[in-house]
Amino acid sequence: MSSPSDHTSVQNSNLSSPRADSDQAQAHFNWLFSRALSDRQSGDTWIVQATISLQRKISFQAFDSTLDAARWAVKESINTNVYTHLALHTPDRPKGKGNTDTTLCLTALAADLDAASPYRGSNAGKAPDVASLRLLICDFEESYQFPLTVIESGYGLYAMVRFREPLWLEDKRARKEADDLLGRFTEAFRIFGRKRGWPNTVDRVPLAGLIRVAGTLNHKGNPPLPVRFSRNVNGDFR
Amino acid sequence: MIAAAIGIDVDVGHLDELLPELDQPRVERFIELADGDITIRRPLALPNKFSALFRQNPHFSLSWERRRPDLRDQTLSGYEMSLASIAANARWTAQEICDLLVAFREKERGRWHGRSYFRTTLGKALGQAAKHRRDQREGAFQQADEAASEAKEEGHSSAETDDKAKLLAKLNRACILQGRNLRFTDVKRRGSCYVAFDDLGHEIQLGTVREMNAFVVTQANIAEATGINLSIPGTKKATWFPVVEVFIAIAHSQPIEFDYGLREETRIYLARALDALTSHNPDYAQRVGIRNSEELFLLNLSLRTGLRDSFLHYDLEGRAPKCWPRFVVWTKDGELCVQVPMLQTFLSTPVGGNERISTDRLKQGLAMMQFAIDKVKTGQFQGQKISYRWCISPTAFALDPGCDPQPGLNPEQDADPEQPP
DSSP states (O other): OOOGGGOOOOOOOOTTSOOOOHHHHHHHHIIIIIHHHHSGGGOSOBEEEEEEOTTOOEEEEEESSHHHHHHHHHHHHTTSEEEEESSEEOSOOGGGOOOGGGEEEEEEEEEEEEBOOTTSSOOTTOBSSHHHHHHHHHHHHHHHOSOOEEEEOSSEEEEEEEEEEEEEOOSHHHHHHHHHHHHHHHHHHHHHHHHTTOTTSEEEOOTTOEEEOTTSEEOSSSSOEEOEEOOOTTSOOO | OHHHHOOOOBOHHHHHHHSOOSOHHHHHHHHHHHTSOOOOOOOSSOOHHHHHHHHHOHHHHHHHTTOOTTOSOOSHHHHHHHHHHHHHHTTOOHHHHHHHHHHHHHHTTOOOOOHHHHHHHHHHHHHHHHHHHHHHHHTTBOOHHHHHHHHHHTTOOOOOOSHHHHHHHHHHTBGGGTTSSOOEEEEEEETTEEEEEETTOOEEEEEOHHHHHHOHHHHHHHHHHHSOOOOOSSOHHHHTHHHHHHHHHHHHTSOOOTTOSHHHHHHHHHHHHHHHHHHHOGGGGSOBOTTSHHHHHHHHHHHHHSOGGGGTTTTOTTSOOOOOOOOEEEBTTSOEEEOHHHHHHHHHSGGGTOOOOOHHHHHHHHHHTTOEEEEEEEEEETTEEEEEEEEEOOTTOOSSTTOSSOTTOOHHHHHOTTSOO
16 A cells, blocks of 8 residues: 555646546555554545536545545546545445444544635635635634645545554544534634634535645636645745 | 555553643642542552552452352453542542553453543542532531621521530521521430420420421420421431431530429320320320229220330321220319339320330339329129220329319310219
């Protein structure tokens, strides 16, 4: 199983004809899930991905390896939006969809930072553009003193931090605590957002929530926008 | 480069410490209860307190070793709750208990839990321990300063110059009296009964200790004397029994009142028995000619066939009326006859007042009233004989001087004592 450092390919930055990036997708799944999947405690845990078509049709697919998950994501991304559950799930999920009760392991926290875009129902209280969202990332890193992993999602950013060790969720109480932790991570960004006058720019990613997969495409607009890791070698944002 | 885009990994415990709380008021309530917030840390060594508690408290040591089959909740959390409760009762600080639980969870290879989990567990344990201590110590009474301010507002002043005054001040701080216009000025013991006096000059029959503990009789007597119908705020154990203790302590801090010696006590018992017998069976208000062998036989027969257990079922509804043994009776000659063992049985039942008194003591009391003790009286009817030992008063005996009719007698019957039954 490969680690993020194994993948050094540079994202194709040609926005006029973006294409799915298998290295990014592989890096995304490795970074998020490889340690948990290689853990002996993991047992029967699954990466659950979803595709949401432009007609809002949703379908789910589960994988027990990051390689398969990345290949499928890249393949599906040509025509549709691809998401992954933030957490790992049990094999027995109603209609294939992961929910809070089927969550087994959380490896990272994520907050969904949305900028204003022509494809949203309402842009009230949102940061004017993706560049403005980076100010929130800076605010956070300055205040909490650790660098985040940032994924560009097309019209926003995912701010993420991975745990040193995967968090196995043994019971309902542990799942509630993990969900609260996600809420607190979001709240930290909302505090900075409110200070900057963007009270609605941060969305919570719940424990059973979905995030877009790096290396895939956001098909909201035309042309589609790439979803990708976002930071250069010097640690500065592009 | 993707590698450069990856941030550092952070310990989940560190994130738990850093990130803002979603329910800050709840955290603040915990901080107030625990006298500060907790930090999840891996203690290098358990405190000295641990080994002391481990030696002294078998429940604690068994919980630490996870060997408590008596605990309903056998999960790690259940054991943590047990450890936290014991440690909180032993007055460990919140951080000490937190360190204990973190060490225990690590020992048992338990999964991660954040501060909210430990705050919840500790909050429960500390809250219960505080409540337990409060109930044990002064649960039935308000704090002295609260009561003092209340007394000041009401224009009262309590001079706690001696033990009795201190006890009275404590009694008047009882939670059960909070907001009620009732302040006790004294409590005295008359025989086995206790009598209280309030600042408005009311004399309140509190009853025997058993009656006071049962509350209902005492409550009724207080309401009758003062018009204040008290109710127990919380559990009787926590808020009423300590008040009874103070009643007793005040009464015992001074001599028993002169009038209520054994003689008076016995008189009260006899009056209570006669009233109960005649209210249960109005026929018992008629005098008996004990010199008539047949009448004496029927009287003795009532003792033999009467169901002493029916005293115990006095209040049950829907039961057929039980025959009570007639153990106290007025004779046509104005004597009062008492069958002492049955009187003792009657007095020991709830309807008799739950009194614990020996037959010897009853006989002493009767002797003080000039009763002839344990005279064998045999009744005969149709060849059958029944004998019992009776204590018999002098003729023209007055159980309650100045009372007309005497307790247990029918007024009409009393008006014409010669009229046959």
